[in-house]
Amino acid sequence: MELSKIMALDGEYVAKTYARYPVAFEGGKGATLIGTDGKEYIDFGAGIAVNAFGAGDEEWKRAVIAQLDRIQHVSNYYYQEPQAKLAELLCKKTGASRVFFGNSGAEANECAFKAARKYAAVxxxxxxxxxxxxxxxxxxxxxxTLTATGQEEFHRDFGPFVPEVASFPPTEEGLNKALDERVAAIIIECVQGEGGVNELSLPFTRALARECEKRDILLICDEVQSGNGRTGKYFAYEHYGLHPDLVTTAKGLAGGLPIGACLFFGKTADVFSAGDHGSTFGGNPVSCAAAVNIVSRIDEALLLEVRAKADYLRTKLAQFDGVKGVSGIGLMIGLSVEKNSKEVARQCLERGLLVLTAHDKLRLVPPLTITKLEMDEGLSILKEVLK
Ligand SMILES: Cc1ncc(COP(=O)(O)O)c(C=O)c1O
Structure with a gap:
C-alpha cells in the first residue's frame, strides 16, 4: 500500500496517541530498512532499542518459525518448553533465581512493584x-508505572495516581530526604533513556545501594531499555557493581517480539505464590523462543563487539560540528546538539537515517549487530545535518 493511503487510514482509525514521522517500512535487513517508496534508511533507532539483531536476522527467524510450526500459544495453566528454557537461560546468565514473564516493559515494572509491596507487607x-x-x-x-515515572509532563490529566509512590532527584541529598520507614523499594534506570540518555553517577548509586542494603529496601533496576547487551554488558547495572533484588527488562529481549520479564534475585525469589500474579499472553512460546535465540547469542564476544562499535561511534560523534556532548553507555548514546533535536531527526529521515530523540537530545540505539558500513553511512548523514 502507498504511504499516503496508509497515512490516511491511520489518521482516520488509529487512536491519536502517536506523532508519527511520514514514513512506513516494508522490510529490511540488519540496520537497513526499506520504505514503501523503495528508499533505504540506515536504522540508528532499532524500533526503540527493540530489534537487537536488526531486521530479518536469519537465525532468529528460524527460531521463531520453528516455534510457530509447533504451537503459537498455550495458556499459563500448562507447562511449555520455550518459557522454561528462557527462564533458565536468564537465571544462569545473571544469577537471578526466578523469572516472571509479561508482554512489555510496563508490565515487567508492575510485577516488580507488586512483588516489592508483597515482600514488605509479609x-x-x-x-x-x-x-x-x-x-x-x-x-x-x-x-x-506512570505514577513512578518521574517526569510531570507524562502525568497531566491522568490523576488520581497510585498512592505511596514518589520521585526524588538522583543525588545523595535527594536520597537521604526521601528515605524513611515507609519505603519498600526504589526503582532506578542506570541510564535514563526517555529522560535524555543520562547515566547515573557512581557515588550516587553506591550510596543508594548502601542504604537499600542497610534498611532492607528492595533495589529494582529497570533494564527495559538498557538491558540485553545494549550498554556492552548484559545489564547496565553491572557497570555500577550493583546487586539488585529485582530486575525488569523487555524491549531487546526477544529481538522484536513482545515480551517483558521481571527477574527475582535472592531474598525476593519466592515472594509470589500461585494466584498472586499472572498474564494471559505473558511468556508466549513464540516470544520466548525468539528470546532464547537472542539471549543465548549475547555472549562475551558480542558484548566486546558492542563496546568496540560504541567507542567508534562515540569518538566520531564527539568530533562533529554542532555536537555539544555525548552521554549514555555503550550503544545507548545521547547527543546534545546545537540545533533543535526534533528538526535534526526530521532532516536525517529525509536523507535516509532514522534517529530518535529524548527531550532536547538525539538518542541513538542502533541494532547491536550494525555493520561498519551502516555506521559510516549513518554518521555521514548525521554529520551533514548537524553542521
Ligand atoms: C526504562 C523503561 N522502562 C519501561 C518502559 C516501558 O516499556 P513498554 O513501552 O514496553 O511498556 C520503557 C519504554 O520506553 C523504558 O524505556
Whole structure:
C-alpha cells in the first residue's frame, strides 16, 4: 500500500496517541530498512532499542518459525518448553533465581512493584508500601508505572495516581530526604533513556545501594531499555557493581517480539505464590523462543563487539560540528546538539537515517549487530545535518 493511503487510514482509525514521522517500512535487513517508496534508511533507532539483531536476522527467524510450526500459544495453566528454557537461560546468565514473564516493559515494572509491596507487607506489615523512583525516569504508561515515572509532563490529566509512590532527584541529598520507614523499594534506570540518555553517577548509586542494603529496601533496576547487551554488558547495572533484588527488562529481549520479564534475585525469589500474579499472553512460546535465540547469542564476544562499535561511534560523534556532548553507555548514546533535536531527526529521515530523540537530545540505539558500513553511512548523514 502507498504511504499516503496508509497515512490516511491511520489518521482516520488509529487512536491519536502517536506523532508519527511520514514514513512506513516494508522490510529490511540488519540496520537497513526499506520504505514503501523503495528508499533505504540506515536504522540508528532499532524500533526503540527493540530489534537487537536488526531486521530479518536469519537465525532468529528460524527460531521463531520453528516455534510457530509447533504451537503459537498455550495458556499459563500448562507447562511449555520455550518459557522454561528462557527462564533458565536468564537465571544462569545473571544469577537471578526466578523469572516472571509479561508482554512489555510496563508490565515487567508492575510485577516488580507488586512483588516489592508483597515482600514488605509479609515482612513488615501494612506501613511499608512506598515505591520511590528518580526524577527524570520513565517506567511505563500503566497507572502504577506512570505514577513512578518521574517526569510531570507524562502525568497531566491522568490523576488520581497510585498512592505511596514518589520521585526524588538522583543525588545523595535527594536520597537521604526521601528515605524513611515507609519505603519498600526504589526503582532506578542506570541510564535514563526517555529522560535524555543520562547515566547515573557512581557515588550516587553506591550510596543508594548502601542504604537499600542497610534498611532492607528492595533495589529494582529497570533494564527495559538498557538491558540485553545494549550498554556492552548484559545489564547496565553491572557497570555500577550493583546487586539488585529485582530486575525488569523487555524491549531487546526477544529481538522484536513482545515480551517483558521481571527477574527475582535472592531474598525476593519466592515472594509470589500461585494466584498472586499472572498474564494471559505473558511468556508466549513464540516470544520466548525468539528470546532464547537472542539471549543465548549475547555472549562475551558480542558484548566486546558492542563496546568496540560504541567507542567508534562515540569518538566520531564527539568530533562533529554542532555536537555539544555525548552521554549514555555503550550503544545507548545521547547527543546534545546545537540545533533543535526534533528538526535534526526530521532532516536525517529525509536523507535516509532514522534517529530518535529524548527531550532536547538525539538518542541513538542502533541494532547491536550494525555493520561498519551502516555506521559510516549513518554518521555521514548525521554529520551533514548537524553542521
Ligand atoms: C526504562 C523503561 N522502562 C519501561 C518502559 C516501558 O516499556 P513498554 O513501552 O514496553 O511498556 C520503557 C519504554 O520506553 C523504558 O524505556
Amino acid at each position: 515482612k513488615y506489615g501494612e506501613g511499608r508500601k512506598r515505591i520511590l523512583s528518580l526524577e527524570g525516569s520513565f517506567h511505563g504508561r500503566t497507572l502504577f
